[in-house]
Amino acid sequence: MVPTASREEKQTEILIAAIRVFAKHGFDGAKMEYIAKEAGIGKGTVYEYFESKDRLFEEILKFSVEQFRIGLKKGMDKGETIEQKIMNCSRFTAQFMNDHMEFVHIAMQVKILSEDIRLHHMAVQSVIIEYYKEMVKAAKQKGELRSDLDVELATCCIIGTLEQFCKQRVFIDPRPIDEIDHPAIVDVILRGIR
């Protein structure tokens, strides 16, 4: 239809379709046939772009975590003060969880995978944590946070609070995302670590 999607574009299309299917059925419930149908192509075609179901899943994981990492990084970089930075993270996390509710489910099935990808996943998680740590350290040096603050602990407080809040809003007690009072969240966090 469209001029013909480049190989890379098609690959991404399949990936997106697969995310939806994995999210809906879980890893083992997601038949390759469903994924093909969701992508509007034939079963065999999937194998032209991904060598196996496992590899496809791994690619999805990489892809999704990468999206998250990038978004978070951008949010941190855009803020001037630690308050703004955390606020940006809060907003992005909420938006991401809301849009990619599925991603969370997918990310949770990591252990089925090859050691390889498991390590990769851990690594990205670590990277994200590291971003936060750097942010905290920098803020400490700028005097925005108290000087005796344990960096790891502060990081846990920030990530934990943000994610727990999103989880509750998305999974336990779903409400419109724009009702979230980000300043209040950031306030609680900042009181703890300032």
Added chain:
Amino acid sequence: MVPTASREEKQTEILIAAIRVFAKHGFDGAKMEYIAKEAGIGKGTVYEYFESKDRLFEEILKFSVEQFRIGLKKGMDKGETIEQKIMNCSRFTAQFMNDHMEFVHIAMQVKILSEDIRLHHMAVQSVIIEYYKEMVKAAKQKGELRSDLDVELATCCIIGTLEQFCKQRVFIDPRPIDEIDHPAIVDVILRGIR
């Protein structure tokens, strides 16, 4: 082994064995044969105690979440001040995650299951959150926490921080559990919500 294991004892033995196997292989990787072998019994015997693989998994989920709920409740009840209560929760959560690292993995595969069990699981999660909320409310009334504190938010801060910390210590950067500085964690949380 022991003289005679009552039906209930045997059922629990199988459950425990199954937890290990599910944790190690994931739901679909966990063959009933492995579970039987882990429990030191024949494949068919598992079916004398659990009608299907799905039901077995559901029982595990119920069992584990229940253990967690009970432990947390006990911790809250034993504390006098909000500080002691949170400290107890911190300690129990760390211990539980450390001992039942598997549980966390298992709990994450909820979506494969029947609507029934999914709802049950959500319900218990809600109950746990409710416990925390009650704790916060009571502390507010006793004047231990500031009067304009948003209860939901405070709850997210407590649960999120505790769990994130444990996750990092267990999954990302494993270190001996007794090195955890609980008072410091509680301090960060309390500053945020006091």
Added chain:
Amino acid sequence: MVPTASREEKQTEILIAAIRVFAKHGFDGAKMEYIAKEAGIGKGTVYEYFESKDRLFEEILKFSVEQFRIGLKKGMDKGETIEQKIMNCSRFTAQFMNDHMEFVHIAMQVKILSEDIRLHHMAVQSVIIEYYKEMVKAAKQKGELRSDLDVELATCCIIGTLEQFCKQRVFIDPRPIDEIDHPAIVDVILRGIR
């Protein structure tokens, strides 16, 4: 309860119970557990009397066909004229099919069995046919039937008509057994072979 049934009596009790279960569930649907329960005994006890499910089934087959053979023989022997003999057979066949509807179903699964029992079963069938042939031959000699009658053919006509009638009455269009007009049946048969 009763003085204690002799081994043989108990064996027969199990046999009777097994007939009911096989008849209800078919060979492969009939679990040994059902049979034991129907006989009011434990699963293991069945094996004290019959070495295997196959053997039990074989015994049932023998038992039932034997009952049929004996009843038929008695009916033939009791009659004076060919008319009376066939009438007796008609009555007995109707009664037997009605009472042992199950038997018919069981007898139909013969081919699952060992060659041994299959041959035995064929043999009894042949014996029954032989009884009829003898009956026809004797009647021919007594001048009750025409002299140029083909004995095999006559036999088929008698057996076929009787059994087909019973089948229809029992399976296709069930009606009370005492509504059967045996003289009319015999009349049609006799006209054909007299």
Added chain:
Amino acid sequence: MVPTASREEKQTEILIAAIRVFAKHGFDGAKMEYIAKEAGIGKGTVYEYFESKDRLFEEILKFSVEQFRIGLKKGMDKGETIEQKIMNCSRFTAQFMNDHMEFVHIAMQVKILSEDIRLHHMAVQSVIIEYYKEMVKAAKQKGELRSDLDVELATCCIIGTLEQFCKQRVFIDPRPIDEIDHPAIVDVILRGIR
């Protein structure tokens, strides 16, 4: 083999293969693997055409009974006199039983099946009986049969005699099918009902 077998042709091929296997091993002895091998295809392929073993068996039953019904009907329609009609039925029944010895065995295992198919099977049986009844009624009206003849009884005599004869020739005392003296059979029957 042949250039391209349409879906329907392939389905029929499998059906034919399955008839052979069911006939040889009985319902429960017939492994899907055997059926696949007999059809010269893979195990999974059978499931592309029949959703389960039970359904496959049901289709076979329908298929076979239908073949029988059609053949019989044709035989009746082709004859002018009742004598010719019965003769045609005699010939067709003998041929069918000889060629489809297996069918008879299969048709006998009806009780394992779903109520649905059982009723269908009964229905076709009834239809066949009805054909015979109509034939008899028509012959009565044309004065070919005596006017006080009981139609049901006559039907039993015809069907019973024909089938019993074939059974004996095929199962008990196998002899070449062309040795059958159909006129003699018809003669015995007609004497009984004329």
Added chain:
DNA sequence: AATGAATGAGCCTTCATTCAT
């Protein structure tokens, strides 16, 4: 390149049989 019919390895589950009590 795209397809989907065909494949068969693999696993859950059943149930006849055993044997310790």
Added chain:
DNA sequence: GATGAATGAAGGCTCATTCAT
């Protein structure tokens, strides 16, 4: 002798993967 908990062989069915078109 009677029992029924335990067993594991066996088979129906699924679905990731292949390959001829």
